[in-house]
Amino acid sequence: MSRITEWRKLPVSLNELCIATTLCCGQSFRWRQSDDQTWTCTLRGRIVQLTQDKSHLRYRSIWPSACEAPPTPPSSIPPTVDEDSETDDTKSLIMHYLNLEPDLETLYAQWSASDPNFKKKAPKFTGVRILRQDAWEALIGFICSSNNNIVRISQMVDKLCTHYGRYIATLDGRPYHDFPEPDALTGKDVEAHLRELGFGYRAKYISRTAKMVAEEREHGWLDGLRNPESPAYGRTVSPGGQMKPEGRDGYREAHEKLLDLQGVGPKVADCVCLMGLGWGEAVPVDTHVWQIAQRDYKFGRGKHSSLTKATYDAVANHFRKLWGKEAGWAHSVLFTADLRAFAERLTTKAEVSIKGDTRPSAEPEVRQQQTVRRVAVKRELEQDERNVVVKVEELVMNSSERVKRQRRK
Structure with a gap:
């Protein structure tokens, strides 16, 4: 039977972290959002759930039972585990994964001071943080992103976890698996199986890269490319895979070594450097x-x-x-x-009236009231081409449109 912690909270403002933006802006492909605005993912051998209000981040973890098979039927009331015990490091894991140490408002201020364009656009998009993901997961995720959209990338990553990742627990009737380790993807039938699952040419890249990382590079090689100022959570680096010196040379070396892997071009290498290896100067250009x-x-x-x-x-x-x-x-x-799909739209609600003369030439008097309204959108984000299709479910007519219709009448 799975173990579950009670909900706990961290004091984090929306200016410092917005999980609704950070978790679905093309960095990670495994977070699932529920109708109650809870976000769920497996991390480091457990299920992690997050939710947020304007002043706090709330979290809990679900741990696997001794049995590796999903319970039948799944228990809806798992026992609790005290996070203060030595077995639960979820708080420190979340702080590491969400990269909560840097003061984001200070960073925004620095970027705004050096760039008028950033200063103009960024205030409406506060709380965007760069995740500290596992380097291996970032590598495979962005290999899957080649000529792909975010929905299909997420589906592919989910299939990798389901077929090759370790089972963790079942939550709300849905089984959750961890991300597979490199050696889990080195079997002789992996490429063919991934093609059957719809990976296309990426199947070869994933299989070949897994073999290179697991069998042809020294243990810890990938994490050895990490920025030493951004260590991997809970990982150790073997003597053969020492951390490289910090600075631009370290980033360049990491970038060049990643290009040796199958399915990794400059953009994928920079995505891995930035979101998996902690090199903040990496700028993916698509x-x-x-x-x-x-x-x-x-x-x-x-x-x-x-x-x-x-x-x-x-x-x-x-x-x-x-x-x-x-x-x-x-x-x-x-x-x-x-x-723009994450934005709150500023709309203008116009009240139009014609005073006195009602001839078509009469100018309408327009009283404007500004309101902030969240517009429901449907977004399809192309990870490679980064095309965005937005369907506006609610249309609030601005004052000029209302006036034009009044004139036509």
Whole structure:
């Protein structure tokens, strides 16, 4: 029977962390949101659940029982476990995973001081944090992202966990599995099986990369590429996989070594460096980021008229010079802001009346009242092309549209 902790809370403001944005902006592909706004994922051998209000982050963990098979039927009232015991490190895990140590308001202020465009757009998108994910999970997740959309990426990652990950527990009738270790994906039939599951050409990349990490590199090699200022949670690095010196050379070395793996190009390597290895200066440049660079930072002319390897480096270097050590973090905030799907729309509710003369030439008197209303949206985010399709379920007519209709009448 699974063990479950009581709900506990951490004092975290929405300016410092917004899980509704951070967990679904294309960093991780395993978090599931319930109707009650609870977010659920397996991390480090347990199920973690998160929910948030304006001043606190609430969390609890569900631990596996001794039995590896899902209970039948699943218990709805598992016993509790005291988090203060030595067996539950969920608090420190959450603080590490959500990267809660840096003062985010201070970082936003620094980026705003150096970049008017960031200063203009970022205030509506506070609380975006870069996750400290497991490097192996980030690597496989972003290999799956190639020419793919976020829904299918999440489905692929879920299939990997279900078929190759260790069973943890069943919650609300749904079994949860951890992310599979590299050696779980090295079998001779893995590639064929993944193709049957719909992975396409990515099946070969995943199988081959798993073999390279598990069998052809020394133990701890991948975590050895980590920024020493951002250590992996609960991991040790073997003597053959020592942490590299900090600084730009360490990031460059990590980036270049990742390119040796199957299915890893510059963008995937930078995603892994940023979100799995802790290199804050890594700036993934895809088509969407390229569009931001063209629109807001005057790229797209002369030798930088298209997204080539040279342009990729030029854009990333420009952002590193502009934002500094955590340029990848700042870039992710702007990317999220550009989606607009997370925004609260400022709409104008117009009351139109015609005073006196009711002829068509009479000018209407418009009284405007500004209201903030959350617009329900349906978003399809293309992880590679970063295209966003937004369906607005509620339309609030602005004053000019209302006036035009009044005139036509």
